[in-house]
Amino acid sequence: MLTSLEAIFLEEGFSTVTVDQLAKRLKCSKRTLYEIAPTKQDMVILVVEGWLARIRRMGRVAALEQE
Numbered sequence: 001m002l003t004s005l006e007a008i009f010l011e012e013g014f015s016t017v018t019v020d021q022l023a024k025r026l027k028c029s030k031r032t033l034y035e036i037a038p039t040k041q042d043m044v045i046l047v048v049e050g051w052l053a054r055i056r057r058m059g060r061v062a063a064l065e066q067e
Contacts, residue, residue, distance in 0.1 A: 001026060001036065006047045014044045 004026055008017060019040050037043040046057045 001028070001032075002047060002050055005043060006051060009044060009047055014040070 008022065008025060008063055011034065019030050022040075022043075023033055026033070033043065037046050
């Protein structure tokens with residue numbers, strides 16, 4: 001679900017999309033989204049932290065391949 005949230009946020013931004021719209025697009029309940037994070041802002045932070053962690057891993061892998 002975080003991957004799908006990330007795709008929506010990257011495609012449309014996060015300020016204009018509502019939790020209702022997210023739930024409809026992800027075919028889940030708002031409750032399900034609020035179990036992931038208590039607010040939309042927290043959802044954005046969670047998605048960004050995951051994205052940054054992936055970027056860091058990719059950087060480490062690339063650096064190790066250059067040794």
